[in-house]
Amino acid sequence: xxxxxxxLSYKPSDQYHLNxxxxxxxxxxxxxxxxxxxxxKTTLLKTIAGLLTPDSGEIEFDGKNFLKIPVWERxxxxxxxxxxxxxxxxxxxxxxxxxKQRKIDQxxxxxxxxDALKSVGLLGYENRKIQELSGGQQQRVxxxxxxxxxxxxxxxxxxxxxxxxKLREQLREEFKNLFSKGLADETILIYSTTDPRETMExxxxxxxLDEGKVLQVxxxxxxxxxxxxxxxxxxxxxxxxxIIEAKISDNHISFEGIDVEAPQHLSKLxxxxxxxxxxxxxxxxxxxxxxFEVELAEISGSETLLHLKRGNxxxxxxxxEVLNFKINDKVKINFKIxxxxxxxxxxxxxxxxxGGLNG
Amino acid sequence: xxxxxxxxxxxxxxxxxxxxxxxxxxxVVRLSLSGWNSYNPGLDYIGLExxxxxxxxxxxxxxxxxxxxFLSVTTVILQYVIGFALAHMVWKDIKFKRxxxxxxxxxxxxxxxxxxxxxxxxxxxxxxxxxxxxxxFGVAPKWLTDPVIAKFTVIIVEVWQWTPFMFLLLLAGLLxxxxxxxxxxxxxxxxPVRKFIYVTFPLMAPISIGAIIIxxxxxxxxxxxxxxxxSGGPGTSxxxxxxxxxxxxxxxxxxxxxxxxxxxxxxxxxxxxxxxxKVLTKLLLKE
Numbered sequence: 001x002x003x004x005x006x007x008l009s010y011k012p013s014d015q016y017h018l019n020x021x022x023x024x025x026x027x028x029x030x031x032x033x034x035x036x037x038x039x040x041k042t043t044l045l046k047t048i049a050g051l052l053t054p055d056s057g058e059i060e061f062d063g064k065n066f067l068k069i070p071v072w073e074r075x076x077x078x079x080x081x082x083x084x085x086x087x088x089x090x091x092x093x094x095x096x097x098x099x100k101q102r103k104i105d106q107x108x109x110x111x112x113x114x115d116a117l118k119s120v121g122l123l124g125y126e127n128r129k130i131q132e133l134s135g136g137q138q139q140r141v142x143x144x145x146x147x148x149x150x151x152x153x154x155x156x157x158x159x160x161x162x163x164x165x166k167l168r169e170q171l172r173e174e175f176k177n178l179f180s181k182g183l184a185d186e187t188i189l190i191y192s193t194t195d196p197r198e199t200m201e202x203x204x205x206x207x208x209l210d211e212g213k214v215l216q217v218x219x220x221x222x223x224x225x226x227x228x229x230x231x232x233x234x235x236x237x238x239x240x241x242x243i244i245e246a247k248i249s250d251n252h253i254s255f256e257g258i259d260v261e262a263p264q265h266l267s268k269l270x271x272x273x274x275x276x277x278x279x280x281x282x283x284x285x286x287x288x289x290x291x292f293e294v295e296l297a298e299i300s301g302s303e304t305l306l307h308l309k310r311g312n313x314x315x316x317x318x319x320x321e322v323l324n325f326k327i328n329d330k331v332k333i334n335f336k337i338x339x340x341x342x343x344x345x346x347x348x349x350x351x352x353x354x355g356g357l358n359g
Numbered sequence: 360x361x362x363x364x365x366x367x368x369x370x371x372x373x374x375x376x377x378x379x380x381x382x383x384x385x386x387v388v389r390l391s392l393s394g395w396n397s398y399n400p401g402l403d404y405i406g407l408e409x410x411x412x413x414x415x416x417x418x419x420x421x422x423x424x425x426x427x428x429f430l431s432v433t434t435v436i437l438q439y440v441i442g443f444a445l446a447h448m449v450w451k452d453i454k455f456k457r458x459x460x461x462x463x464x465x466x467x468x469x470x471x472x473x474x475x476x477x478x479x480x481x482x483x484x485x486x487x488x489x490x491x492x493x494x495x496f497g498v499a500p501k502w503l504t505d506p507v508i509a510k511f512t513v514i515i516v517e518v519w520q521w522t523p524f525m526f527l528l529l530l531a532g533l534l535x536x537x538x539x540x541x542x543x544x545x546x547x548x549x550x551p552v553r554k555f556i557y558v559t560f561p562l563m564a565p566i567s568i569g570a571i572i573i574x575x576x577x578x579x580x581x582x583x584x585x586x587x588x589x590s591g592g593p594g595t596s597x598x599x600x601x602x603x604x605x606x607x608x609x610x611x612x613x614x615x616x617x618x619x620x621x622x623x624x625x626x627x628x629x630x631x632x633x634x635x636x637k638v639l640t641k642l643l644l645k646e
Contacts, residue, residue, distance in 0.1 A: 049546055050545075051542060051545065051546070070550075071545040071546060072545055072546075072547075072548045072549055072550045072551075072553075072554075073548070075548075076546060077546065077547075078543075078546045080539070080542070080543075082539060084539040084540065084542060084543045085540075085543070086540050086543065086544075086558065087537070087540065087562070088561045088562055088564070089561075097544075097547050097549075097557070098547035098548055100557070101547060101548040101549050101550075101553060102548065142543075145543075145547065149547070149548070
């Protein structure tokens, strides 16, 4: 049973929330929608769920016109980024709610709810009030509520974004386990996120969305290795990929007075206005490197993000240890230039170290 | 805290409290133990005689009390149902939402006594427009002079006058509900009807209880409508407690006896409203 969308558009005001979005989701697969905030992820999920009606385009599920089916008759489950539960019901009643909407035997409901509670690790909490739970537990309740339905389509809208760092790691791990257990072979799982790392970890088919438009579709690895445009490269990397305006001639890349030998996959490019893309992790501190000035140093978790500047070029370097820098300190860095990407002036990928296009 | 002038600062508030609440109640209790009437005005002491008369020899008081219970419970239930329906209607995004919201409040902005006079004119048996229109069907109900129908006339006028208040409370409640559970309910497969039963109604329970209690208290004071519409008639068939107490106290000047009825009425109302609130809470909030 496939979920097929054709040219979905939604434009409530003068900006597109969805712009000619098409996809073909197959049962038993995990799809990740990657995009920055306001890129249309939630709109897309709401459209699939039936909470929004697109201005144009169509959705078909199992060969039937999905747009003609009211929300409550679509077999869809959804977990939101806010922890949405029923405040007037306790944990058990919350999870049983979708089952109670169908005519199901109470004993079957009990069994299913207990199963769901077990799979999200909340056994023993069934009589608690929702308000007595922590954020992470509330989100688990809404996850359990979406699992218990055995919905054919399971939508997860940035389910981890409002949780603190540690819980996010933990729940992400649990999600992965749940998903890999094969929820059911016929479920279509759609997961939206702004976090490229989450996308890579979930390792499903990725749809990169920006300003309501689908920019690239492909397996997570492919998106990471061969982003088809500058935009995708920015969205699929955190911190975003560094973009350096450089010249390539005579096998040399030059910018801001720096001159490095071009790796093989970039050596054939000679056109004007080329942009070199380099991940923040592909730049390292090196005594013999090129001198940059520190604009900002932020420590996140166990890594340090250095915002550096030289002339008009600004780059971000991530270092896998905690280091203290002062603003305006001078640091020396080296580029792993063989990992560099090149983009045409219009933003399209020109060459990638992983063999995209003419590499 | 040991502050020797504290009573000085408490005095203004205490004075008002004593003046308008505590003194009247105590005075009513004392009055109820006296035989004050138009022949013997004065606070003499006759013991529990008034209460004995009330509990053993005055079925009219108890009849008026049960009539009042019937009238107030019926009107409040009707007001709640109609008020909830109207509030639910303009809660959704419909056309002319603002217009309807104001329109539904109009009855509350009118003067009850004057509106009741107008209703009395409407329901006049031979000259009123209602029976004029009904004459097409060949019926002419005795709106104000039939003992049974007159009760429902009182109910109609009360419901018309005070449903807007219920509507206002319930609309405010609906507008303050979180939106998220409704999103979840739709996705969880609840049709609009089930969404109302399983989400809207339970979420509204605390507000509903408050609104119903407030209206019950208000409705038990019903007096002006009865006074203007039927003067308690025909006979005593629309006479309510407050109206009967008014007749005894301020028409027949049996002040002592009226005071004993007032005090009894107060105690019964406090007890029954407390019980009603408890029962409603148990029923609607399952606590």
